[in-house]
Amino acid sequence: MDLVRKLGESAIKALFRLGRMGIFLAKAFAFSVTPPVKLSLLIKQIQFIGFQSISVIFLTGAFTGMVLGYQGFNTLSRFGSDAFLGPMVGLSLIKEMGPVISALMVTGRAGSSITAEIGIMRISEQIDALELMGLNPYRYLIVPRLLAAIVCLPLLTAIFDVIGIFGGYLIGVKMLGLSSGVYFGEMVSYVEMGDILEGLIKSLNFGVIIAWVCCFKGFHTGFYTGFGAEGVSKATTQAVVLSSVLILVWDYFLTSTRIFL
Amino acid sequence: MIKIENLYKSFDGLEVLRGVNLEVGKGRILALIGKSGCGKSVLLKHVAGLMKPDKGRVLVDGHDMCCLRGRDLFTLRNRLGFLFQSGALFDSMSIFDNVAFPLREKTKLRANEITDRVMNELEQVGLLGAEEKFPSQLSGGMVKRAAMARALAGDPEIMLFDEPTTGLDPLTGQTILDLIDSCHRRLKFTGIMVTHEVPKIFEVVDAVAMIDKGEILLEGTAEEILKSENSTVKAFVTGGRPRDIE
Numbered sequence: 071m072d073l074v075r076k077l078g079e080s081a082i083k084a085l086f087r088l089g090r091m092g093i094f095l096a097k098a099f100a101f102s103v104t105p106p107v108k109l110s111l112l113i114k115q116i117q118f119i120g121f122q123s124i125s126v127i128f129l130t131g132a133f134t135g136m137v138l139g140y141q142g143f144n145t146l147s148r149f150g151s152d153a154f155l156g157p158m159v160g161l162s163l164i165k166e167m168g169p170v171i172s173a174l175m176v177t178g179r180a181g182s183s184i185t186a187e188i189g190i191m192r193i194s195e196q197i198d199a200l201e202l203m204g205l206n207p208y209r210y211l212i213v214p215r216l217l218a219a220i221v222c223l224p225l226l227t228a229i230f231d232v233i234g235i236f237g238g239y240l241i242g243v244k245m246l247g248l249s250s251g252v253y254f255g256e257m258v259s260y261v262e263m264g265d266i267l268e269g270l271i272k273s274l275n276f277g278v279i280i281a282w283v284c285c286f287k288g289f290h291t292g293f294y295t296g297f298g299a300e301g302v303s304k305a306t307t308q309a310v311v312l313s314s315v316l317i318l319v320w321d322y323f324l325t326s327t328r329i330f331l
Numbered sequence: 332m333i334k335i336e337n338l339y340k341s342f343d344g345l346e347v348l349r350g351v352n353l354e355v356g357k358g359r360i361l362a363l364i365g366k367s368g369c370g371k372s373v374l375l376k377h378v379a380g381l382m383k384p385d386k387g388r389v390l391v392d393g394h395d396m397c398c399l400r401g402r403d404l405f406t407l408r409n410r411l412g413f414l415f416q417s418g419a420l421f422d423s424m425s426i427f428d429n430v431a432f433p434l435r436e437k438t439k440l441r442a443n444e445i446t447d448r449v450m451n452e453l454e455q456v457g458l459l460g461a462e463e464k465f466p467s468q469l470s471g472g473m474v475k476r477a478a479m480a481r482a483l484a485g486d487p488e489i490m491l492f493d494e495p496t497t498g499l500d501p502l503t504g505q506t507i508l509d510l511i512d513s514c515h516r517r518l519k520f521t522g523i524m525v526t527h528e529v530p531k532i533f534e535v536v537d538a539v540a541m542i543d544k545g546e547i548l549l550e551g552t553a554e555e556i557l558k559s560e561n562s563t564v565k566a567f568v569t570g571g572r573p574r575d576i577e
């Protein structure tokens with residue numbers, strides 16, 4: 071009996087949290103589409119989430135492409151179809167690896183500091199101070215980060231894809247001896263606009279997930295995690311885990327239902 | 332000016348406030364004393380409308396804080412200043428920008444007018460010369476001064492102070508109290524100050540209220556508090572051990 075009650079209690083609590091998160095996202099969107107948007111803050115966040123992530127994206131993109139080149143070449147040459155290395159690398163990167171790995175990297179690099187920064191503002195009462203000045207914390211803290219993530223993720227993903235394709239080229243063509251014309255020629259003829267669109271839509275979705283989860287966890291530091299430095303560190307861990315899991319789950323959901331595609 | 336009626340607040344089943352009644356007249360300062368974690372900050376946040384009561388009302392100049400929205404809330408908050416316990420300066424901004432921030436965001440003042448106002452406020456709190464520093468570079472006392480300057484920049488009619496001297500050495504603490512006193516004489520704001528500085532504080536405030544177990548245990552002038560026979564109050568004022576705890 072006690073077990074049932076406890077289960078029910080935590081289920082209700084989980085439902086409440088989900089509701090809070092939903093309301094949070096709805097508010098963030100509502101304030102995003104109504105003026106005034108703080109342009110200088112938006113640019114600062116684009117610089118932080120986007121520009122400063124480029125080096126990480128560069129590195130991970132290159133190595134992902136290179137490993138795809140190796141594995142792809144090995145697998146394909148078993149069937150005597152190593153000519154299709156180009157489309158294999160291109161499609162895997164554009165449809166899956168690019169959006170997902172970029173999103174995971176941005177979660178780790180920018181998402182965690184978003185949560186920590188907003189969390190510290192919460193526990194040191196800076197958010198209360200904003201509200202007390204009659205200034206809307208959503209407009210100053212959440213909206214710039216949400217919009218910046220929506221702008222940056224597709225761009226970072228595009229960089230990741232391009233670098234990855236060159237990584238595959240480096241291995242497949244320069245090291246394993248595939249002809250460069252075959253690598254790019256087959257890629258161009260097999261990768262379609264729809265594939266690129268799929269990757270783009272995924273990365274947009276992931277941008278929203280990162281900003282949503284990381285801002286929410288930071289904004290509500292203290293309510294679920296306790297106050298003080300420990301609360302911030304807990305919130306940051308939770309944000310990174312939840313955001314990463316959601317990205318993978320939502321990726322499967324998008325791929326299997328083709329809901330936006 | 333400030334009237335709190337039968338205020339209840341609990342967090343996740345933890346009852347923090349259980350029927351608080353309190354009144355502060357215009358131009359007067361009330362000191363709020365009580366053990367750590369007894370809900371003093373929570374009470375102040377209700378007065379500022381940063382938290383909503385479970386039951387009861389908070390009236391500020393006749394307005395019920397729970398029900399103010401939009402324009403009305405904005406107007407009322409413009410008349411209100413809050414000195415947060417940690418100062419709550421924005422750590423991404425310099426001291427100058429911190430004080431200028433509400434003026435830039437909320438008023439149509441020109442840049443040179445804002446500069447004049449900010450420098451004037453910084454001079455009042457004795458921070459001239461530190462305006463380019465960042466909060467992380469300041470000592471605890473200077474952070475409190477800068478936060479005072481920011482709170483006072485809007486000429487508030489109501490000031491709420493949350494432990495303005497906690498964590499400071501006695502000398503710095505005294506200068507902060509003197510600063511509050513002189514600002515009060517100049518601006519004549521109505522105030523509530525959460526503090527542990529007993530009996531030092533009695534020179535600055537008009538009345539004292541002690542909060543205990545979620546209720547107001549005692550309210551009165553400094554003399555009344557000093558003469559109180561209640562053991563908890565006595566322990567707080569003189570630093571002894573209360574009978575009912577030992």
Ligand SMILES: Nc1ncnc2c1ncn2[C@@H]1O[C@H](COP(=O)(O)OP(=O)(O)O)[C@@H](O)[C@H]1O
Binds near residue numbers: 368369370371372373
């Ligand atoms: N936002 C909140 N969520 C949950 N509990 C809170 C919140 N704010 C304060 N509390 C709890 O309320 C109690 C009183 O806190 P507070 O008013 O900060 O005490 P103090 O009198 O020292 O200022 C504490 O036990 C604290 O944990």
Ligand SMILES: [Mg+2]
Binds near residue numbers: 371494
């Ligand atoms: Mg407190």
